[in-house]
Amino acid sequence: MSTANLDNRVVLVTGAARRIGAAIVACLHDHGARLAVHYRGSADEAEGLVHTLNGRRPDSAAALQADLLDGSDVRRLIDDVVAWGGRLDGLVNNASTFYPTPVGEITTGHWDDLVGSNFKAPLFLSQEAEPHLKAVRGSIVNIVDIHARRPLRNHAVYGPAKAALAMLTRSLAKDLAPEVRVNGVSPGAILWPEDGMSETARESILRQVPLGRPGRPEDVAGCVLYLLRDAGYVTGQIIAVDGGRSIGW
Numbered sequence: 001m002s003t004a005n006l007d008n009r010v011v012l013v014t015g016a017a018r019r020i021g022a023a024i025v026a027c028l029h030d031h032g033a034r035l036a037v038h039y040r041g042s043a044d045e046a047e048g049l050v051h052t053l054n055g056r057r058p059d060s061a062a063a064l065q066a067d068l069l070d071g072s073d074v075r076r077l078i079d080d081v082v083a084w085g086g087r088l089d090g091l092v093n094n095a096s097t098f099y100p101t102p103v104g105e106i107t108t109g110h111w112d113d114l115v116g117s118n119f120k121a122p123l124f125l126s127q128e129a130e131p132h133l134k135a136v137r138g139s140i141v142n143i144v145d146i147h148a149r150r151p152l153r154n155h156a157v158y159g160p161a162k163a164a165l166a167m168l169t170r171s172l173a174k175d176l177a178p179e180v181r182v183n184g185v186s187p188g189a190i191l192w193p194e195d196g197m198s199e200t201a202r203e204s205i206l207r208q209v210p211l212g213r214p215g216r217p218e219d220v221a222g223c224v225l226y227l228l229r230d231a232g233y234v235t236g237q238i239i240a241v242d243g244g245r246s247i248g249w
């Protein structure tokens with residue numbers, strides 16, 4: 001997808017009803033794309049977002065539900081996107097679960113959920129999307145994490161799952177070339193987890209950020225836009241959007 005704009009290109013963003021996913025949707029829509037807004041449980045937020053976008057340009061967005069831990073839902077989601085949009089130009093694997101799993105307390109349920117959302121689903125979504133993306137020389141962007149490279153204490157399932165997603169990005173960049181480019185964005189501290197984080201923990205993270213502040217969801221969205229729209233000679237790369245944290249912590 002190395003065109004000068006995204007007019008009428010169809011992009012699927014997973015986990016897109018809220019937070020960073022919704023910012024990616026808004027940014028790509030601002031630049032002309034039609035958006036398949038995937039959600040699992042956040043139906044009201046997804047429908048609200050789609051209503052707003054369709055108010056700006058009719059039939060420019062659709063809300064599509066799927067549990068990405070369910071293989072049949074993954075297949076149906078790609079079919080639903082193509083049935084709605086008539087094509088698929090971009091896949092943004094943003095959906096994720098994130099929580100601590102201290103050693104001694106890790107269960108196979110944690111594994112299924114964290115590896116399922118952060119690694120397995122992006123792999124099988126990419127596989128289902130591949131023929132459609134190839135047909136239009138489309139592109140995949142995986143939302144990774146700077147903790148794919150450097151471990152976050154007590155996250156021995158999430159971190160390795162994101163590391164696998166980083167390697168998947170490079171693997172698929174080889175396997176799907178030359179028709180389909182595959183890249184990633186690694187956010188640093190953008191939005192704090194919704195289940196809370198102490199002020200001390202937040203301050204300690206921000207001390208590690210050369211730019212001295214958390215990022216905004218729009219910072220991640222802008223990088224996704226660059227990779228989908230402008231980066232026609234870039235594949236297999238993962239760009240950190242982290243205020244410089246990963247160069248010196």
Ligand SMILES: NC(=O)c1ccc[n+]([C@@H]2O[C@H](COP(=O)([O-])OP(=O)(O)OC[C@H]3O[C@@H](n4cnc5c(N)ncnc54)[C@H](OP(=O)(O)O)[C@@H]3O)[C@@H](O)[C@H]2O)c1
Nearest residue numbers: 015019020039040041042067068094095096145187190191
């Ligand atoms: N927040 C940060 O500062 C930060 C830092 C580093 C990396 N990241 C990465 O950036 C991306 C977005 O972060 P975020 O904090 O905005 O994400 P988030 O709010 O934690 O999750 C995004 C969405 O993922 C969906 N989801 C989770 N499990 C799913 C499943 N099994 N099937 C379908 N959907 C599922 C949920 O959809 P529903 O609500 O519809 O159920 C959720 O709203 C993630 O990949 C995350 O790992 C974020």
